[in-house]
Amino acid sequence: MTDPPFDDPPRLPAGFRCASIHCGIKPSGGDLALFASDNPGVAAGVFTKSLVPGAPVVVGRKLIQAGRLQAVVVNSGVSNVGTGADGILRARRMGVAAARALGLAPELVLMSSTGMIGVPLPVERIEGAMSELVAALQNDPMRGAEGIMTTDTHPKAVSLAVGSGALTVVAKGSGMIEPNMATMLCYVMTDLALEQSELDAVLRRVVDDTLNMVSVDTDTSTSDTCVAIANGQSGPVAQAVFETALRVALTRMAEMLARDGEGASRLLRVTVRGAADRGDARRIAKSLVNSPLIKTMVYGGDPNVGRILMAVGKCVDCRVDPDRLVAAISGVTVFGGGGSTDFDESKVRALLGMDPVDLGVELGLGEGEAQAWGCDLTPGYIAENAAYYSS
C-alpha cells in the first residue's frame, strides 16, 4: 500500500469514525462494525441484483432513496438472507439499535449483514453490544474493516487525498463474488461536498467499471452492497476530480478483492481492446476471468494458448474474427495472424508464475474496451468451500 497516490496507512476523512467488536455471532474475532459521520451526509448506494436478496438489501434499497445517511452498521457471521418477513424485522431492529446508541433518526442508519445464508440473525446480541460498539469509535479505517470480514484473509481499506479533502474505501469479500451491481460489502466515505445526484451518478459509473468487473467464482452474492456517504466537512470538489479519485480507489479495491479471492495465489487481470462495442468487451473480459480452464492455467503456470481462444469463442453473442484476434500473456504476444505465435515458452511460463498475471485480447474490430479482475483457481478454493459449515 506504499505506492502513490494512496495514504500509508489508510485514514478516514474528516468527521468519520469507525469501530468493530466481537458480539458473539462468530465464535471469535470482530463480527460487528460501525461506520459513522459526525453529521448527516448525502448518500448513494447500489445493491445486488440477486432475485433472493438479503433482508438488509431489501431495507437498504428503501433507506437509500432519501439520499441521506449518517452511519452504517454491519455484522458478519450471519447474512440474514432466506429469512422471510422475520428477517426484515431483525434487519430494522439492528438499524434502530445503532441509531438509538448514536442518538440519530433510524432513517439515517443503513445496515448490512454478511455470512451464512438461511440462519436467523441473532439481533439480540447486536442490540446488547451496541453501546460498547459506539464507545469504541475511533479514526483507523482498518479497525472497521476487521469487523466485516468473513473468509477474507486480511482487512481491506484504501484512502487518498482528493482536492481539499479525502476519500476512503473499506470493503470485504473473497468468495461468492461476481457482483452484478456492487461487490460484497463496500463503504465509500468522503469529507467532500457533492450533490446527491452527482454522488449517485459517479458511484454507478465507477462501480460498473471496477467492482462489477470483479469475479472470483461467478457466484453472485445475495448481499452485495456499495454505499457512499459524503459529509461535506472539507468543502466542495469538482465532480470530475472526485470521479477520477473514486476510479483510482475502487480499481485498487477491485484488485485487492480479486487477489484475496478464496484460495487464490495470484491476481488475474484481463484487458480487452478493439471490441465492436463496450458490451462485447465486457462480456469477453468476464468470460476470460471466469473460465475454470483459464484460472487453472494461471494456477499451473502453463501457457495453454488454446484456452484463451476457447474463452473468447464461447462468447457466442459477441463479434469475433479469429484472423484479427491478437492475444498476449503478461505482455508477450502468443496468438495473432490466425495462429499461435512462435513465443518463448519458458519466458511466458515464468511470467505466468508472477503476480499479477495480465491477459490481453485485441479484437481489431472497434473501440470497445474493458478490464476485469479475477484470480487463479487452486485446491485452496475447494478445500475452503467443501467445508464451509464445518470451518
Next chain:
Amino acid sequence: MTDPPFDDPPRLPAGFRCASIHCGIKPSGGDLALFASDNPGVAAGVFTKSLVPGAPVVVGRKLIQAGRLQAVVVNSGVSNVGTGADGILRARRMGVAAARALGLAPELVLMSSTGMIGVPLPVERIEGAMSELVAALQNDPMRGAEGIMTTDTHPKAVSLAVGSGALTVVAKGSGMIEPNMATMLCYVMTDLALEQSELDAVLRRVVDDTLNMVSVDTDTSTSDTCVAIANGQSGPVAQAVFETALRVALTRMAEMLARDGEGASRLLRVTVRGAADRGDARRIAKSLVNSPLIKTMVYGGDPNVGRILMAVGKCVDCRVDPDRLVAAISGVTVFGGGGSTDFDESKVRALLGMDPVDLGVELGLGEGEAQAWGCDLTPGYIAENAAYYSS
C-alpha cells in the same frame, strides 16, 4: 450398463462397423477412429456455437448440408483449432484419405478432431495409417469409442433396440464441456430408415434437452459435434418411437459424460419445475450445475442450503419468488415457505455423499421444466487442468 432398456454390452446397428488404432498423434493409446456404414445413410448434425470453431467444424457444417453421410473419421490428440486456412486443408485431407481407403466419394465422409488447440494437425500420420484403420473395422462400438478419448477415464457407448432395428451412441468428453449446440464428440448410428428432415428435427430437439444441458466447467469447446447417420437397413420407424429412444440414449450419455467430468467423483443432476417458462427453467438449472459453490458443496457433502438460493437468485433475468421457492436435496425438502426447513442434516449429509446427487427446485410460477447434468468440483479437476501441457 445393465439396467433396461440398454444392451449389455453395447452393439452397433446392422451395417455399421468401427475401428480405432494408434497412429502416433498421442504418445500412446488409440488416437484415430473410424465409424462407417456399408451404405450411404441420411445424416444430420449439430456443431459448437463457438466463435473460434475448429477446422473440422467449419468443413463439417458444409458437408452436412447435403444430408447424406456414410462414414466419420476422428482423431484425438490435436483438435485442429486456431490453425487458419492451413487447418482447413488438413481437415479436408483427413476426410479424403478415409474416403479413398473406403472407396467412397469424399463428400460422404465427415471428420472430427479433438485435443490440443493451436497445434498443426499431423495429417501425414493419419493418411499413412488409413489402410490399417480400415482393415481393423469390426462390430464392437467400444473399440471405436476408445480412439476418440482425450481426458475421458473410459470409453463411452450405449445401444438399445428400437422397433425393428437398433440405435447406438458413441461419445467422448470430460472437460471444456458446456455445449451450446452439441457436446464434445457424439456419433448416433441407427439402421432404421428416417427422412432426413425427420432425423434433423429429432436430433436438434433431443440434443437441446440432453447434451446441451450438460456442463462440467462452463467452458464451451471449439469442437463440439453431434452427428447422426441412419442407414435404413432394418426398415422404417415411427418418428415418435425413434425420438423416445434417442431421448433415452442421449439422457444416459449425458449422465455418463457428466459423471466422467474431469476430476469428478459424483454426478450432479438438477431438476427445475414450475418455472414461468422453459427458458427460465433451463437458465436456473444451468446456474445450479455451473455454480462452483454448489459443486464444492456436493464434493464436500455439506448441506449448505444458502448456496441453492444464491444460485437461483443470480439468474437475474428469470422470474423467481423466494416465498414460493421449494428446494430439495436428493428428495429431502430443505427450503420452503420462505425459509430453511427443519430437515435432518445428518440424513442429507449422507445423501450428498452418494452418487448421483439430485437437486430439485420448484418455483411455483408456471409449467416450465428442465433438467441439467454436471458433477462436483474436486482437487482432481485442478490437478488435471493446471498441468495439461505437462501431462
